[in-house]
Amino acid sequence: MAEGMAQADAAALKRKIRELARERDAVIISHYYCVPDVHDVADFVGDSLGLSQEAQRSPQKVVVFCGVHFMAETASILCPDKTVLLANLDAGCPMADMITPEALAKRKEELPGVPVLTYVNSSAAVKALSDICCTSANVTAVMRSLPGERILMTPDRNLALRTQALVPDKEILLWPGFCPTHHRVNLAEVKALKEEHPDALVLAHPECQPKILAEADVIGSTSGIIKACLESDRKEFVILTEEGVTYPLKKQRPDKVFLGPATPMICPNMKKNSLADVLKALETLTPVIKVPEEIRAPALRAVERMMAVPRDWRTLAGIPGRLGACCIIHNCIATALLVVDGLLLACHIHPRTLPQNPLCNRLLGWHHGQSRLAPRVPAPCPCVSRPAPL
Numbered sequence: 228m229a230e231g232m233a234q235a236d237a238a239a240l241k242r243k244i245r246e247l248a249r250e251r252d253a254v255i256i257s258h259y260y261c262v263p264d265v266h267d268v269a270d271f272v273g274d275s276l277g278l279s280q281e282a283q284r285s286p287q288k289v290v291v292f293c294g295v296h297f298m299a300e301t302a303s304i305l306c307p308d309k310t311v312l313l314a315n316l317d318a319g320c321p322m323a324d325m326i327t328p329e330a331l332a333k334r335k336e337e338l339p340g341v342p343v344l345t346y347v348n349s350s351a352a353v354k355a356l357s358d359i360c361c362t363s364a365n366v367t368a369v370m371r372s373l374p375g376e377r378i379l380m381t382p383d384r385n386l387a388l389r390t391q392a393l394v395p396d397k398e399i400l401l402w403p404g405f406c407p408t409h410h411r412v413n414l415a416e417v418k419a420l421k422e423e424h425p426d427a428l429v430l431a432h433p434e435c436q437p438k439i440l441a442e443a444d445v446i447g448s449t450s451g452i453i454k455a456c457l458e459s460d461r462k463e464f465v466i467l468t469e470e471g472v473t474y475p476l477k478k479q480r481p482d483k484v485f486l487g488p489a490t491p492m493i494c495p496n497m498k499k500n501s502l503a504d505v506l507k508a509l510e511t512l513t514p515v516i517k518v519p520e521e522i523r524a525p526a527l528r529a530v531e532r533m534m535a536v537p538r539d540w541r542t543l544a545g546i547p548g549r550l551g552a553c554c555i556i557h558n559c560i561a562t563a564l565l566v567v568d569g570l571l572l573a574c575h576i577h578p579r580t581l582p583q584n585p586l587c588n589r590l591l592g593w594h595h596g597q598s599r600l601a602p603r604v605p606a607p608c609p610c611v612s613r614p615a616p617l
């Protein structure tokens with residue numbers, strides 16, 4: 228509940244916001260990392276790019292973005308005809324601020340011909356200077372899709388290091404940026420938590436440092452972490468991403484236990500978005516975030532190139548043609564099915580289900596090498612009931 232606000236007052240404020248949103252023809256979208264009160268009034272709660280895509284699909288003309296500045300910019304890039312409001316203009320992202328267009332332009336001059344892959348957690352101006360964007364969920368597929376062996380990846384060095392481990396045939400040049408909320412996770416605290424809860428599933432965001440990721444069973448995007456928790460039959464979960472994700476998790480699974488490090492993982496900028504800010508944005512239709520067209524057009528190109536990259540195992544394994552594999556959980560290779568001509572040939576989490584086809588062996592071996600979950604995922608395979616189409 229909003230600090231210092233009685234429950235009845237908060238409920239009345241939420242009703243007022245919803246009424247005003249209808250009057251203003253506005254859609255309210257909130258990142259998972261915002262405070263629970265803001266989740267409660269949002270039409271959509273999700274990850275940054277997914278939210279901008281929801282804004283694009285929504286029929287409303289006004290978008291109230293509860294998140295940080297670069298996210299509202301992405302909404303503006305995808306929805307140039309809508310009025311995009313950022314609930315709190317002071318909500319910036321320290322990681323996005325660790326790269327400027329000037330610094331990127333200079334680095335590009337030093338690296339002629341080297342493609343630039345930029346995480347969506349970046350300003351529109353930086354996206355505009357990049358060849359292609361990525362999210363934490365699709366980064367390996369995007370990286371593999373790029374020509375050449377050397378790639379400059381910006382701005383998150385931790386995500387780049389993780390990608391380097393998954394795509395060893397590329398030489399990834401790092402940018403020295405990081406997310407303070409994820410970068411500062413304390414290894415001793417994580418180890419202590421694991422010792423106290425040995426049966427807990429440990430899930431980490433790839434913005435964490437490699438030494439933290441090495442402790443995780445599942446590495447994935449925010450949405451991926453939520454999905455993996457909801458699909459797991461474990462009772463306890465150690466969540467190594469911003470603590471906001473535990474609100475939807477606890478609402479959906481009150482019978483489970485969601486734990487975090489002793490030093491909470493909080494993004495102070497995301498928490499700046501309050502109910503009062505949402506109300507004010509709807510009342511005043513400010514502050515507007517509008518990306519100028521000369522930046523929007525090249526930034527959109529980088530985002531659209533990313534969206535055009537197929538996110539499937541054929542790309543990841545470099546296997547063309549009819550061999551397909553499906554059901555990945557947020558790129559961490561937790562589970563995978565191999566399907567050829569519609570027939571399920573293998574599922575790597577079941578040791579008895581061995582591949583019947585030499586092509587499958589190649590793919591299976593590849594992701595077996597990456598997977599840390601294989602011995603721990605219980606049968607039956609949760610993917611079997613819903614294989615993705617080839």
Ligand code: SF4
Nearest residue numbers: 320321322406408494
């Ligand atoms: S959690 Fe990290 S990357 Fe996300 S907005 Fe906060 S500082 Fe930026």
